[in-house]
Each structure stands twice: as structure tokens, then as C-alpha cells.
Amino acid sequence: MKSTSYDLVVIGGGPAGVEAIREAGLLGLRSAIILNAPAGGRAAKGSLVPSKVWLAAAEEMDHLHHPLATRALSDPPRPDLGKIKQRITAQSEATVQWSRAEIDKAGARLITGTGKLLGPNQVKVEAEEGDPEILTTRFVLIATGSGPSFSPGLKPDMKRIIAPRLASGLTEIPESLIMAGGGVTGTEYAYAFAALGTRVTILQSNGQLLPRMDTDISQAFARYLESTLPITIHTGDGVASMALEENEVRATTRSGKIYRAQYGFIATGRQPDPSWQDPAGPALAADEQGFIQVDGHAMTSVEGIYAAGDVTGAPMLANRALMQARIAVRHMVDGSSSPWNQHPVIEGVYTHPPVAQIGDMSPDPAARWIIKSYDELLKARLKDVGYGKLKIKVDTATGMILGAAAFGLQAPDLLAPIQTAMLNGIHYDRLRGQVLAYPGFAELVSL
Amino acid sequence: MKSTSYDLVVIGGGPAGVEAIREAGLLGLRSAIILNAPAGGRAAKGSLVPSKVWLAAAEEMDHLHHPLATRALSDPPRPDLGKIKQRITAQSEATVQWSRAEIDKAGARLITGTGKLLGPNQVKVEAEEGDPEILTTRFVLIATGSGPSFSPGLKPDMKRIIAPRLASGLTEIPESLIMAGGGVTGTEYAYAFAALGTRVTILQSNGQLLPRMDTDISQAFARYLESTLPITIHTGDGVASMALEENEVRATTRSGKIYRAQYGFIATGRQPDPSWQDPAGPALAADEQGFIQVDGHAMTSVEGIYAAGDVTGAPMLANRALMQARIAVRHMVDGSSSPWNQHPVIEGVYTHPPVAQIGDMSPDPAARWIIKSYDELLKARLKDVGYGKLKIKVDTATGMILGAAAFGLQAPDLLAPIQTAMLNGIHYDRLRGQVLAYPGFAELVSL
Numbered sequence: 001m002k003s004t005s006y007d008l009v010v011i012g013g014g015p016a017g018v019e020a021i022r023e024a025g026l027l028g029l030r031s032a033i034i035l036n037a038p039a040g041g042r043a044a045k046g047s048l049v050p051s052k053v054w055l056a057a058a059e060e061m062d063h064l065h066h067p068l069a070t071r072a073l074s075d076p077p078r079p080d081l082g083k084i085k086q087r088i089t090a091q092s093e094a095t096v097q098w099s100r101a102e103i104d105k106a107g108a109r110l111i112t113g114t115g116k117l118l119g120p121n122q123v124k125v126e127a128e129e130g131d132p133e134i135l136t137t138r139f140v141l142i143a144t145g146s147g148p149s150f151s152p153g154l155k156p157d158m159k160r161i162i163a164p165r166l167a168s169g170l171t172e173i174p175e176s177l178i179m180a181g182g183g184v185t186g187t188e189y190a191y192a193f194a195a196l197g198t199r200v201t202i203l204q205s206n207g208q209l210l211p212r213m214d215t216d217i218s219q220a221f222a223r224y225l226e227s228t229l230p231i232t233i234h235t236g237d238g239v240a241s242m243a244l245e246e247n248e249v250r251a252t253t254r255s256g257k258i259y260r261a262q263y264g265f266i267a268t269g270r271q272p273d274p275s276w277q278d279p280a281g282p283a284l285a286a287d288e289q290g291f292i293q294v295d296g297h298a299m300t301s302v303e304g305i306y307a308a309g310d311v312t313g314a315p316m317l318a319n320r321a322l323m324q325a326r327i328a329v330r331h332m333v334d335g336s337s338s339p340w341n342q343h344p345v346i347e348g349v350y351t352h353p354p355v356a357q358i359g360d361m362s363p364d365p366a367a368r369w370i371i372k373s374y375d376e377l378l379k380a381r382l383k384d385v386g387y388g389k390l391k392i393k394v395d396t397a398t399g400m401i402l403g404a405a406a407f408g409l410q411a412p413d414l415l416a417p418i419q420t421a422m423l424n425g426i427h428y429d430r431l432r433g434q435v436l437a438y439p440g441f442a443e444l445v446s447l
Numbered sequence: 448m449k450s451t452s453y454d455l456v457v458i459g460g461g462p463a464g465v466e467a468i469r470e471a472g473l474l475g476l477r478s479a480i481i482l483n484a485p486a487g488g489r490a491a492k493g494s495l496v497p498s499k500v501w502l503a504a505a506e507e508m509d510h511l512h513h514p515l516a517t518r519a520l521s522d523p524p525r526p527d528l529g530k531i532k533q534r535i536t537a538q539s540e541a542t543v544q545w546s547r548a549e550i551d552k553a554g555a556r557l558i559t560g561t562g563k564l565l566g567p568n569q570v571k572v573e574a575e576e577g578d579p580e581i582l583t584t585r586f587v588l589i590a591t592g593s594g595p596s597f598s599p600g601l602k603p604d605m606k607r608i609i610a611p612r613l614a615s616g617l618t619e620i621p622e623s624l625i626m627a628g629g630g631v632t633g634t635e636y637a638y639a640f641a642a643l644g645t646r647v648t649i650l651q652s653n654g655q656l657l658p659r660m661d662t663d664i665s666q667a668f669a670r671y672l673e674s675t676l677p678i679t680i681h682t683g684d685g686v687a688s689m690a691l692e693e694n695e696v697r698a699t700t701r702s703g704k705i706y707r708a709q710y711g712f713i714a715t716g717r718q719p720d721p722s723w724q725d726p727a728g729p730a731l732a733a734d735e736q737g738f739i740q741v742d743g744h745a746m747t748s749v750e751g752i753y754a755a756g757d758v759t760g761a762p763m764l765a766n767r768a769l770m771q772a773r774i775a776v777r778h779m780v781d782g783s784s785s786p787w788n789q790h791p792v793i794e795g796v797y798t799h800p801p802v803a804q805i806g807d808m809s810p811d812p813a814a815r816w817i818i819k820s821y822d823e824l825l826k827a828r829l830k831d832v833g834y835g836k837l838k839i840k841v842d843t844a845t846g847m848i849l850g851a852a853a854f855g856l857q858a859p860d861l862l863a864p865i866q867t868a869m870l871n872g873i874h875y876d877r878l879r880g881q882v883l884a885y886p887g888f889a890e891l892v893s894l
Contacts, residue, residue, distance in 0.1 A: 049825070056830060091828060319884065320882070322885070346884040348887070378499065378538075382502075382503040413861075413889040416881075416883055416884070416892070419881060420864045420878065430871070435769060435790060437793040437795045437803060437862065438765045438766040442860040445863070
């Protein structure tokens, strides 16, 4: 059994793991990263990148079907599934290559195998062949991510009942599809298929689509989806089971309602990847679903062991994962990083138009609520945009921004100056005095 | 001769004038606005709004001609000039209506006629019929704007040699066109016609296209235009004269070179509208072209007389005009507004992709220069965007951002968080630590 010594060993090669290695490289740490899948992780191959390619293709089709006055198309354009799949492969591969190059650039050792946590200073690598290797290290970062969670009655059959990572195996664009789940993933795929021509029924257990989002913004967005695309949304009654029956997928809801479609799609939730666990290793504090609990510096319940990304639970966002990873590594070096949970993160839903939120948007009659409509913008009128809304929540006592949510073109990037204000203690009224580009969308912030 | 008394009399009804009236309404001033054209000014009918409609139409055509992999159009789409003109009329009319409504909402008196400045507290209104009216007022704001400036050998013939406000009189999309001038207006129209199918030759006296912009950004943008659209750019040799000869427009440059095309377009500069001047009124300090000189609060050389917008010179931007107008009115009321010239403004060029700049980008080897390429972004790769660049200039001693320039999708709005940082003393390194939406374009700021 070989033994080697590092400053940092990272278990898992998705966005959080690669970012930790990049930061470690910048700070001069001697590091290693253990991967049991191509660099870039599930994000590159199965979840984030493929979904964004589907969405980009859908946005193009959507754009062509919502003509501005100047457009004159003789035939309605049709999606090309082969090209979409080629683009998924190309983008996934580009992300894998980029991740590998970044690991190299950081001077880190890339180890293929499954990393197992033995203790704060010891990680075991189980490879397919040969003896396990023991790595000695000052710090460990767990970044194994998450995978889809299926219940016995509700799991893919690999043929007509699919899930995010199986979408790129489709041999046709479905005529009709039942989406089990109306969270971010369910909503993004529902939008993508509908824009490509599929009739989509979303069945959502929660009382609203996108349950993490502000209710007004969620409702405005849901109305937009139902009125412009072949989408029907049912909330408050989730799917209990799905089965293929006589060439149709039958979905049964918890209340016993039956829905049928050509395809079923399961986007009901994700669970942490526990592959880092070893019977000989320490138990880390976790929630009831197994997501590792971390503090503001991404440290787990055991000193010296950190965790970042989806394995630490919701919101499962690549940008939050990158931030946690950076803060964790800086904390290892000099303890100087400010806590990640004091950094408001932009949560984006990458439909077209997109939806985005930052901070706390929970109802509060005492707060000052600012609501702006896109139709006040010259830019929106020029683009024939008849929808879109920005909502800002301001603390009445202090004048500081508590949160913001938007549905409309550029929504996630629209929140960038709001985030700058929230992070730096800039009052809403001062931000509002900023004279932005004209005509633009960012103007909404200062109208 | 009637006489009436006000807190504020505004001469001119373009963006600056209307904004001053809005601000005066908010602050409870008794105000009047004198217009010799429909509310909204030249911006609504002749310059800003029509140009942005041309650009929106061009962007649509451009989009359809740069297919993503998923697109399958059987016929190349063709622009519809009639629809473009309809949209110009509709958008211009909407801007006029909005401006009138805002004047009403502010409780201001709208006076049709030409306002003439008699002194700090007196303005004369010359109407087409009847006697002039004298208005007594505490403050005056001059906002008469600018019009195109033509030299004797270089002016429109209303047929084949046109200018911005004449473009909506076209009866065909030109096959070929010579653009005299490569500033913002010349570049925007050159892009618009080229995207609609016209072969365009830009003849620019300055050594670079968009002379106010950072040279690297300008050059990257010029290369993009020449490589993707039927545009040829010649710099360093401006047009001296244009004439229609045997059904062709012949342009002669200062160095004597000859260029021919079906149409000529003059976008060589703008001059202040001096209609506010009266022989009996005071002389205001002005530069050699006649642009009124103002201080940081938009006050002219005569106390109590303010000026805002294009009539105060470059940069002639609607967003700068609005800001000057607001600051002027607040200064009249309580002297509290901070000087507008300490507020960095985003200058946008609304081609597709657009170009934008803020602050000071003059060469300085001692400064820290950060250069980011759009191809580092997942968002750009998803949209098949193979161009785009962001450049940030940071003060080496203080770490503060001095300026930024960008060419690429969303460029003007991309500068919003940079502007927030510049306005609020946030260091570049702190802005860079901000975790933006992913995947998005704003991310470039924090890469």
C-alpha cells in the first residue's frame, strides 16, 4: 500500500471539486483530486451542461415561433434531435477537457478511483484494479455531489419513463410528456420539451411551481408558460407512481388522479452521493436525507474536513458550489474568508425568459415592496416583450435590500447590481439613483 | 402680453426636458415646459427611438442569418421595410404619448411654441399665432438638444443622400450605402443596414471606429463587423463631399479618394439647437461649437439658469441627459444633489452584439488591466458566441475600478455591477469575489 502526503485531498470532480483545486493552485497548496467519473462530474455529463444545451435549443425554437413584425418565415422551423445530441456531446466533452486542464494547471494530482474518508487526515482510494492507496493530508474536501432520488413506484424504465441524464438517449422528440416535479429541474425540462413541440403536463406536489421562488413571480411565470406554450400545470398533487401501459405512460397522483402521455419524466428530487463514506471513517453530522451539514466556512462537524456543493444540500446550484469551495480552501489556509452563508446567491431557472431570485422574499407586510414591470422599458417594447416583472424587498427600518426576484429577459444577470448592493451595504435608494445603460434591461433596477 | 409665474420653466421637450418636469413634479415645483415639436422631442421622432427600431429589426435578421445548430430554415428570411416603418411610427407615437402623460402627471403646463431665454427669471414664448407670452420663473432649464450638423458639400439631398431622421422615408432597403462617419450613430446605422442586406462602406475621419471607445475593444468590434457582415471600414480619411451622379452617390474623401454606392448616409456630427437664444437675453458660456458649458450641477455660467442633455455637448446620451436633468432640479430645490460629472455613465452602442464603456479607459501602463474573453463562459458557448471581450482598468495604488469597456452580448447591462462598484467605492477584488448567476454573462465580471 502506497502512501503520499498532501495539503488538500478533494473527493469528487464536479464543479465544487474542480473549483477547490483551482483555488488551492492559486494559493500554492499541494493537492490531489479523486474522481470515479470523468472530470467535471455529473454536471458535465448528466445534469447541468446537458440541461443547458436542451434549454439553448428550446430557446432558439421558441424565438423562431414568436416572430417579431419583421420576420417572415415560409415554413415553421422544426427541431433537429440529432443536432441537439451532438451539441450535448460536444459541450459535455468541452467541460470535461476544461476541468482536466484546470486540474493540470493547478499542479494537482488527478487520481482515478473512489475516495473514501478515513479521518481528518486520511483518505483511501479504491481503484478498479490494484490495492487501495492511502493519502495523508492536512485537509479533506468532500464534493461528491448529488444524484436523482427515485422511489420504488416512481423510477425510470430507460424506455418511456426517463429522467434528466436519460434525456439525451431519446430517439424522438416526445409528442406528449408528464413531468413529475415542478422544481427547477422539472420546470426547465418542461419548458425545453414544450418549446420543441411536446405537449407537457407538469404535476407538482407543492402548491406552486418553483416552490423556492417568490409566489407572485412564480405565478406570473406559470401564467406565461400556460398561455404561450403547450404546457399545463397542476399543483398541490404530486405523482405517486408511473408505469408504462399499452404503449402509454400512466401517472397516478397521491390523490388518485390518473394522467396519460407518451412519455414520463421524473424530476422529483436529488439525494447526496454517499460514496465518500467508509465504515472505518468518522460519522459527519448530516440532515435526515443524508446531506452533510457545514458551517459558514463549509467545515463539517469534524475539524479539518470540509464539504461543498450539492452534497451539502439545497439550494443545489453550481454558483453556490463554487463559492463554498473557494471559501473552504481560503479558510484552510488562513481562516480569513467571510462565511458563504452571508453571501446572498442568485438562484436562476434557465427557461426563456428565465426566472431568478436572491435573498429572502418571504411575505412581510412591514417590508417595503417595489414592483417594476418590463413594459415600462423601451428595450422591452423594442423586443416586443409583453411580460416580465421585478420585485424588490427593502427593510423599512434600514433601507437595505433584503431580497429580489424577477421573471423576464436577463433576469439572473439583472440581479447582479442588486447583489453588489446587498453584499456591500448599499441602500436601495442609492442603487435606484444609479443611471444605467439606456435602453437596457438593467434599467428596471433604477426606474 | 400675458405674464405667469413658475418655479421652473423648461425649454425643450426631449428626454432631458421631460425628466426635469418629472423630477419637478416629485419635488412639488410649479413648472412649465415649452415645446416647438411633439413631446419627446427629436429623440422620439427623429433620432433615438427610430434608430433603436432599425437596430431591433436588424438584430432579428442577423439572428436568423447566424443559425445555431438546431435551426433549419428553408428560405433565407427577408426584411419587410413596411413593417419596420410601421414599428417606427408606433414606437415614436408611444414615446410621444408617454412624454405627454408624464408632463400631465407632474401637473406641469405644456406650452406649444419656441422658448426664448430673456434672463435668469424670464422666458418668452413665441407661438406661431398671437403675441409672445412672458413667463416669470425662479429657475430655467435649457434642454433644446442637438440636431445633425452638415457642411455645404456634405448634406442630404432627401433622395439618395440621407441622414438619421430621413431613414424612415426610404422606399427600399439600399443595395449599397456609403456611411460618412464612424461614431455611434454612423456605426449603429451601418450595422442596421448591413444586417438587413445592404453592402456598407464606412468612411471615418478618426483613426478608429467609435473614437470614444477603448482602442482594443473598438478594434475587436470592427473585425467582427467586417468578418460577419457586408461592411468595409476605412479609417483616418473622412468624407469631404457627397453628390448624386448618374444614379450613383459619389463620395470624395479629404485625401481625394472616390467611393461610389447606391445611397449615401451622413452621420458626421451633431450641433446644439440654439433656438433658446434671444438677442435680448444673456450670453451663456459655451464651447466653440456652441455647446453650453455647465458645472457639476448642470448650472450654466449664469446663476439660476441650468442646461441638460445634448445641448451641453458630448457624450450625447439619453441616460446622461436624464441624470443631468434630475441633478439640476434637485440642486434648484436644496443644493443637495451630488455632481453629475462624478457619476460615471455607461455609453452604449446598440449594435448586435453591442459595445459599451464606462469611466476612463485611456492608456496607462501603470494601471492594472484585466481582460476577459466571452469564450470562457458556458453561457457564450451555449449560444455559439465566438466573440466578445471585457476590459477593466484598475488603479494599482487604490484597487479601485477606473473604467471598463466591453464588446459582446449584453455589454451595456454587463457594466451595471461595475458602475455600482465605481459609484460606491467598492474595490475590484471585492467585486471579483461576488458569485454571480451561473450560467450568465455577468459572470465575466467575477471570472
